[in-house]
Amino acid sequence: MIKHKETGVGRTGEGHAGATRRRVLAAGAVAAVAGCSSPARESNPLPAGIQEIRAEEARRQLLAAHSTVLRERYDAVIARHPQLAGRLGALRAAVAEHEQALLPGDVRPTASPSGTAPASGVTASKAASASPSGAAAPVSGSGVPADPDTALKDLAAAERRTSDSFAEALVEAEPELARLLASIAAAGAAHAYLLTQAPAEGAR
Amino acid sequence: MKRPDRALEAVQAALGAEHAAVYAYGVVGSRVGEGPREAEARTAYAAHRARRDALARTVRDLGGTPDAAAPAYALPFPVPDAAAAERLAAVLEDRVAGVYSDLVRAAEGPLRTEAARALREAAVRAVRWRGSGVAFPGLAERTRNRRHRQR
Numbered sequence: 001m002i003k004h005k006e007t008g009v010g011r012t013g014e015g016h017a018g019a020t021r022r023r024v025l026a027a028g029a030v031a032a033v034a035g036c037s038s039p040a041r042e043s044n045p046l047p048a049g050i051q052e053i054r055a056e057e058a059r060r061q062l063l064a065a066h067s068t069v070l071r072e073r074y075d076a077v078i079a080r081h082p083q084l085a086g087r088l089g090a091l092r093a094a095v096a097e098h099e100q101a102l103l104p105g106d107v108r109p110t111a112s113p114s115g116t117a118p119a120s121g122v123t124a125s126k127a128a129s130a131s132p133s134g135a136a137a138p139v140s141g142s143g144v145p146a147d148p149d150t151a152l153k154d155l156a157a158a159e160r161r162t163s164d165s166f167a168e169a170l171v172e173a174e175p176e177l178a179r180l181l182a183s184i185a186a187a188g189a190a191h192a193y194l195l196t197q198a199p200a201e202g203a204r
Numbered sequence: 205m206k207r208p209d210r211a212l213e214a215v216q217a218a219l220g221a222e223h224a225a226v227y228a229y230g231v232v233g234s235r236v237g238e239g240p241r242e243a244e245a246r247t248a249y250a251a252h253r254a255r256r257d258a259l260a261r262t263v264r265d266l267g268g269t270p271d272a273a274a275p276a277y278a279l280p281f282p283v284p285d286a287a288a289a290e291r292l293a294a295v296l297e298d299r300v301a302g303v304y305s306d307l308v309r310a311a312e313g314p315l316r317t318e319a320a321r322a323l324r325e326a327a328v329r330a331v332r333w334r335g336s337g338v339a340f341p342g343l344a345e346r347t348r349n350r351r352h353r354q355r
Contacts, residue, residue, distance in 0.1 A: 090336075093339075094337070094338075094339035097339045097340070098339065101340070101346070163324070167317075167320055167321075167324070170308065170316070170317075170320055171313075171316065171317060175308075175309040175310070176309060178308050178309060178316060178320075179305050179306070179308050179309040179342075179343070180340075180343070181320075182304075182305055182308040182319070182320040182323050182324075182342070183301075183305055183323065183340045183341055183342050183343045183346075184340070185320060185323075185324060186301065186320075186323045186324040186326070186327035186328075186341045186342065187327060187337065187338070187339060187340065187341055189324045189327060189328050190327045190328050190330070190331040190337040190341065191337070193328050193331055193332065194331055194336075194337065
């Protein structure tokens with residue numbers, strides 16, 4: 001199951017900057033730490049309920065990483081094409097909300113004794129995304145097509161890929177998370193539609 | 205409540221919303237005027253009829269009796285012109301999205317997948333009608349009247 005999720009994230013991260021990929025992999029490492037047996041867990045066994053909660057938190061961090069990758073795509077496109085900021089701002093803000101909604105409510109680096117290092121990376125990304133929209137750290141627009149229309153098409157494709165990943169993940173998710181994932185997947189499909197439409201009504 | 209009972213209840217709720225959507229899209233189609241919007245209304249009408257029929261079958265599969273449509277439905281606001289018709293269509297899609305998100309939660313397996321697909325379609329139709337979307341389609345508790353205008 002964890003392996004399967006990692007494959008899904010890899011697909012979303014395709015063609016993205018190395019830093020982004022590392023962040024997603026870090027989230028995957030948290031999932032591996034919390035979801036699989038490890039020496040630390042054997043020497044310090046946890047009640048089954050707590051193990052369940054940790055596995056669930058790890059799953060949610062892995063899912064949130066999909067939205068992190070997507071949000072950073074928006075940042076990169078806006079950095080490369082500032083004239084699109086107005087058009088993309090609201091969509092980017094929605095993706096940041098998805099990211100926050102997916103993160104477990106109470107993520108602390110100290111939550112897992114053996115998972116401190118990778119967890120702190122994820123927490124840093126949470127802090128970054130919590131900053132007001134537009135105030136994110138400068139993102140280079142490298143890797144973004146020079147043609148704005150192509151950049152928008154790429155963004156729409158990224159939205160669709162992410163939406164498909166969530167649609168796939170909701171099949172096995174617990175009921176409340178499945179509902180959230182279905183909504184976020186639907187929002188992604190709607191974003192992809194908006195990104196491929198001419199911005200003005202009269203232009204259609 | 206047992207899980208299958210919850211699923212049946214959620215399917216009936218979705219069926220009720222689709223009955224209402226089929227009815228109201230009749231009004232939308234008659235007010236939206238000629239042109240691309242008319243074709244869009246017709247396509248959406250057909251989509252909701254198909255969903256309605258599929259949900260009725262699902263109710264039977266789950267051992268229930270499908271709720272019938274009401275003879276008429278109260279519209280949320282008067283629909284005298286094309287602009288109001290477009291607004292109505294968007295509201296219909298929001299409501300349909302809401303019942304499908306509940307069905308996703310209540311169902312498992314193929315029914316859950318299908319409900320998620322229906323939610324996605326409703327969300328896309330809503331932005332087509334409205335020109336903007338919300339961050340969490342179908343989740344009224346997270347929407348708080350915020351819309352993402354695109355232009």
